[in-house]
Amino acid sequence: MLILRNFTPTFGLPSPSPFGIKAIALLKMSGLAFENHPSDVRKAPLGKLPVLQDGDLLIPDSSRIQSYLEDTYDINFTEGLSAEQLAIGRAFQSMIEEHLYFIEVYGRWVDNNHLLQPLFASLPRFLQPIVQRMVTKNITKSLHQQGIGRHDRDYIYQVGSSHLQALSDYLAEKRFFFGDRAHAIDAILYAFIECIITPDIPTPLKDAAMQHQNLLRHAQRFKSEVME
Ligand SMILES: N[C@@H](CCC(=O)N[C@@H](CS)C(=O)NCC(=O)O)C(=O)O
Numbered sequence: 117m118l119i120l121r122n123f124t125p126t127f128g129l130p131s132p133s134p135f136g137i138k139a140i141a142l143l144k145m146s147g148l149a150f151e152n153h154p155s156d157v158r159k160a161p162l163g164k165l166p167v168l169q170d171g172d173l174l175i176p177d178s179s180r181i182q183s184y185l186e187d188t189y190d191i192n193f194t195e196g197l198s199a200e201q202l203a204i205g206r207a208f209q210s211m212i213e214e215h216l217y218f219i220e221v222y223g224r225w226v227d228n229n230h231l232l233q234p235l236f237a238s239l240p241r242f243l244q245p246i247v248q249r250m251v252t253k254n255i256t257k258s259l260h261q262q263g264i265g266r267h268d269r270d271y272i273y274q275v276g277s278s279h280l281q282a283l284s285d286y287l288a289e290k291r292f293f294f295g296d297r298a299h300a301i302d303a304i305l306y307a308f309i310e311c312i313i314t315p316d317i318p319t320p321l322k323d324a325a326m327q328h329q330n331l332l333r334h335a336q337r338f339k340s341e342v343m344e
Pocket of ligand 1 (some may be wrong): 133134157163164165166176177178179263
């Protein structure tokens with residue numbers, strides 16, 4: 117049985133992490149049996165979750181999990197895609213995971229830090245504010261190092277909105293990103309949109325996402341056809 121080591125479900129999400137949801141989505145798409153287990157991020161091989169456990173083997177990182185499932189279980193998450201579509205998918209994946217992600221993180225940790233207590237609910241009560249302050253300090257530092265955290269709030273959300281606009285424009289009226297069937301990029305799009313729209317965390321990024329009816333329909337479709 118495959119075990120997915122993940123964060124504890126929070127904010128109405130199966131994982132508060134978009135990468136954690138992406139990994140669940142890929143496993144659902146694979147049709148393989150698996151269990152999603154809340155796990156301690158400090159025990160993860162790279163200090164991050166999700167991690168896939170297959171027997172004694174630990175596979176960190178959602179993209180490495182994808183490659184592992186493809187190589188080991190002969191799952192094809194990009195079946196039928198042309199070289200051009202693969203290139204487009206790759207570019208959108210980078211935009212989402214390497215840039216939009218940090219704007220989502222800003223929306224939670226900088227703009228709405230007071231709403232994040234549920235993330236620490238499993239800790240002893242006296243430790244919760246201490247750990248929250250420590251994690252917030254580390255995340256704020258990583259936003260500064262990444263670069264996005266150096267900009268003003270309006271500009272950060274303006275960039276986030278332009279990413280959402282690009283995703284909405286490319287998706288247009290298609291059922292999934294490249295047509296009728298869901299591929300790996302749909303798992304990624306779903307995971308990151310779900311993390312913006314589902315938690316009760318108000319941000320201009322959420323307002324922008326709610327304007328794109330096709331992104332909302334995509335999330336709903338992916339949820340009902342793949343996740344449930
Ligand atoms: N590239 C990794 C990113 C995973 C990641 O950034 N996970 C974050 C949560 S969204 C994490 O575990 N952070 C814990 C930490 O940095 O201490 C993937 O695709 O899985």
